[in-house]
Amino acid sequence: MKKRNLRKRRIRGIGIVIAIIFFISRLWPILGTNKQTHIATYGKVEETISVESFIVRNEKVITSGMGKAEYFIAPGEKVAKGQKIAKYILSEEDQSKAKQQLNVIESRIKNIENSQKENSLLKSDLTKIDNQLTQHIDLIQTAINEEDYETADNLKRELDDILDKKNVISGDQSFSGGNLSSLEQEKKLLKEQISNTTKMIHANYAGYIGLGKDGLEEILNMDTVKELQPSDVKTIRNILNDNKKYKDEEGNSALRIITSHRYNIIIPLDKNEVKGLTIGQTLNIREPGDEREYNAQIKKIINDKEANNSLLILNVSEHLPGFHYKRHISLELIKDTRDGIVIPTESIVEQNGNLGVFRVNRIGYIRFIPINVLSQNDKDTVVQNTFFLNDNRERISTITYYDEIVLNPSQYEDGQKIR
Template sequence: MKKRNAPKIESARDAIPEGVPAQEDPKKKNGSLGTKALTALICLAVLTYFGIQVYTSYADPLISAVAYTYQVEDTISVTGFVVRNELVMEDSGGKLLRLNRSEGERVSAGGKVAQIYSDQASLDRQTEIDKLQTQLDQLNYASEAASASEAALKMDSQIAEKLVAMRRAVASDRLDTASDSVADLEALVLRRDYTYTDAEDLKAQTANIQSQLSTLKAQSAGSTRTVTAPKAGLYSAVVDGYETVLTPDTVDTLTPSDLSSLQPSGASSDLGKLVLGDTWYFVVSLSADDAKSFTEGASEKLRFAKGVDRDLSVTVQSVGAEENGRVVVVFRGRTYLAQLTLLRQQSADIVRSSVSGIRVPQQAIRVDENGSAGVYCIVGVEARFKPVKVLWSADGEYALVRAQGTGETTLRPGDEVILSAGGLTDGAVVSYAG
């Protein structure tokens, strides 16, 4: 039998004559179109997402502010006169004078106020006596110190305290107090140096200074006269002429025109004056509308522009009759008189009321679904609702609030509160624009 050769099967590609284009597989064509459509859809979705984010960021961006502790006060600014019961001391007659009291220092009846010297030599001797007496005190301290190292450490602490006191006095414009602090500071520095001096040297220096003191005191005998206080009171070196014009006996009868026309009497004294008693008065002229809110016997807070660095409790002594739309109001105080001896015509604020709380922008306060007021704060990457109670608010500006939440929902100073953001809910993830 003869074998038949199997027919040769050519591929479809081979079967297509040359010059005739090959036909594309329909399945492959459909797959390519689907991939392109899917890619386009994904790109469109991504662009849409970013477009929405950009629009949201610019249409309602995340704006925040820091909450902090704040106090709001209702005050009335006034200018008035400080009145005290004052006794002007007799003038020294132009002789050489040395005061022994500092401003505001309390003096007992018969206490030494000043010394009057017959000539310049007597004054110079007294200056030298005081200098030697200071050195003697420093030497005695060094001699009695049980341990030089312990004494030095104690001196260091006292020197630091005096430096702080001097800085505080300068900041509060009390140069008289600052001058005293400088003298005390100088004495402390010298005393500290003596703590390291040999014991025998200390004895020799002490004996020498005592000898000089005895000689100078003998020479100055009879050349000085001591001035004493006729009554007990606070000493003040300044006599401004109002001591007899403004007195506690006349403050309740003053009218607005009296206050506006007040003139000092021209009295003066190089010895100064004594402030008697413990009561002082502040007399002001107010508009009739402001004066209506004051009642005799009511307690108020007074804040002087200088002289004392705290609010003073005062009582309304009297409210006068109206004159040309003005009323005289007299306030009475019984504290810190020693710090007010230099004040006369003075600016001050009458503090009617004050509110303390956490300050937040008015725009940040919202009401939740339960009707509770609160603010949204940024905690990590989330917005958290913290309930508050509004204590005071300024129209369209800011408000003072008190935290009402507990634990993590308690609003605290330093929290970052949200003023504006899109889709703001408790627990929502927040992010800044850009």
């Protein structure tokens, strides 16, 4: 009796072992996958670019920010035209600071006016400047080809200076003209505050309240943005840097009214990054580390063939956090998003002019399977599922979900047994 029970237990144990071996063999493509292979699954691939950008708003500075302020409306809130928004009290010390700042602004105005007078005599030299630009671009290319990168960097700095000179020569339509207009407006506001020790501020426009100023309010708006050139980005950065010290001295208490909920974002790109983008195209943007995406539409693409740079202008109607006070922000520009079968980009191999992957069958042999790439970045690729049509409209079988593919195809040959 005991021997019969022992025999039954042995048979049952052998049966369990056989069952376990059977299930492992069936699930091996998934459970047995090692670092040499990958299981194709559903996912999403984004083609993104990390960029610096500048917010362009329609706004008006209504106070210079000097004095002790009492605000009746919080930054970012909507106000009606004529609504009381703040009270400024100017002490003797504040008046003294305002006079000092007024002197600085008048000096800056004089420098710009002198620069424009000097450059107005040089408009006939634009052809000469264009020739200098062409020569410098050729010299930069030669230096790069000869791997003389120090000379190339020096030539690039000289090229920036020549471009600045060309922009200034264009007179009041240039950024120097716009900056002059902005400084004249600031001069007017300071004179008003110096003459009034206490002043009640009312909104002279309907819109959103903004706190602080950066010197670009009058020159970077949705009208002037149409005339921007890629070379103007350097001027924008310079104006922001010049105004940082004044912002610190004033306590950043100047008041602005943003007159529209719509705004533009300008993004400097190089000639390769702008490829595939078209005017009118809708794409998404987001701040680094934030999953929330915002819709944007390409308003204009401005190319500078001499410097191989471009400027992307976006229309945005959704409010980015802090859109009423931020100017210079980092963004992720999402050029394309596709979902489907996602495989590692490193798993793709070319065979006889066709892209594909090595798929592992149940008994461990690999076979080349052609694929159709829908979207790709450095890490992942989205490919078509089950089949696709080639250039001759022929139906081509391809991989599907949960296929096992080889990660490093260069190490293997088609038909090789890998396990």
